Amino acid sequence: MEAILAALAPQLQLSRPGPLVPVLPALQDLLPERGLRPGAVVSVTGGGTALLLALAAAATASGTWTAAVGFEGLGVLAAAELGVDVSRLVVVETPRERLADVALALADGFGLLLLRCAPPPGPVAERLATVARRSGCAVVVAGQWPGARVRLRVAARRWVGVGQGRGRLRARQLVVVAGGRGAAARERQVGLWLPDAQGAVRVADPQAPVSGEVGRVSAAAVRGPLVVV
Structure with a gap:
C-alpha cells in the first residue's frame, strides 16, 4: 500500500478538493452544503452501492482521486455507467482484519474515500475522521458509522x-x-x-x-x- 501511494503521490496532491467535493446536481439536495465536505463522514444505509458510486461521479470528473475499499466485485461497468471517471478510481480488496489500517492510509492520500465495513469501535472512527480532516479527504461509508455527520x-x-x-x-x-x-x-x-x-x-x-x-x-x-x- 505504501508503494502504491508513493507512486500516485504527485497526481494525488494535484487532485486535492477545495472546501467541498462536488456531487451531481441531482444529489445536491441530499447534503446540507450541496457537496461532500472533506473530513466529514457520510453514511449510506439501505443497500445503496449505486448511490455511493453516484456520489463519486462529479468528484472524479473534476479530477479528484477516489479510493473504494471493501466492495467485493465492484467493477468498471457499474461505476462508469453512473458517471464515474474510472481512470481516477482505485478499488482495494483487502482482508477484513486489515481494512481499518488500509482505510487510514488511503484517507491520508486520496480526495474521496468510499468504504464498506462493519461499524468500527468509536476510537477507530474518530481516528479516521481526524486523518480525513487533516488531509482533506471526504469519506462516504456503506453502512452505519459512529458520529457520521450526514x-x-x-x-x-x-x-x-x-x-x-x-x-x-x-x-x-x-x-x-x-x-x-x-x-x-x-x-x-x-x-x-x-x-x-x-x-x-x-x-x-x-x-x-x-x-x-x-x-x-x-x-x-x-x-x-x-x-x-
Whole structure:
C-alpha cells in the first residue's frame, strides 16, 4: 500500500478538493452544503452501492482521486455507467482484519474515500475522521458509522421494465431519506432516478407513480473487475 501511494503521490496532491467535493446536481439536495465536505463522514444505509458510486461521479470528473475499499466485485461497468471517471478510481480488496489500517492510509492520500465495513469501535472512527480532516479527504461509508455527520437511508426502490415475469430493466427509482447532525439535522426526503431510462442520475418525485411496469428486482448490474491492489 505504501508503494502504491508513493507512486500516485504527485497526481494525488494535484487532485486535492477545495472546501467541498462536488456531487451531481441531482444529489445536491441530499447534503446540507450541496457537496461532500472533506473530513466529514457520510453514511449510506439501505443497500445503496449505486448511490455511493453516484456520489463519486462529479468528484472524479473534476479530477479528484477516489479510493473504494471493501466492495467485493465492484467493477468498471457499474461505476462508469453512473458517471464515474474510472481512470481516477482505485478499488482495494483487502482482508477484513486489515481494512481499518488500509482505510487510514488511503484517507491520508486520496480526495474521496468510499468504504464498506462493519461499524468500527468509536476510537477507530474518530481516528479516521481526524486523518480525513487533516488531509482533506471526504469519506462516504456503506453502512452505519459512529458520529457520521450526514446519514442517507435508501427507504424505497423500484425498477421499471419488468412485468408479468418478463421484460428488461430500464430504470430504477429510489427514495432517499437524508438526516444527520448539525446543519444536516433537519430530515428530508429526496426521490431519485438512479439511473433513468437513458442512464442518467436525476431527481424524481417520490410521490409520483412510476410509468411502465415495475418489478422488485434487486440484482446488481453485471460487473467486471476494475483495479485490485
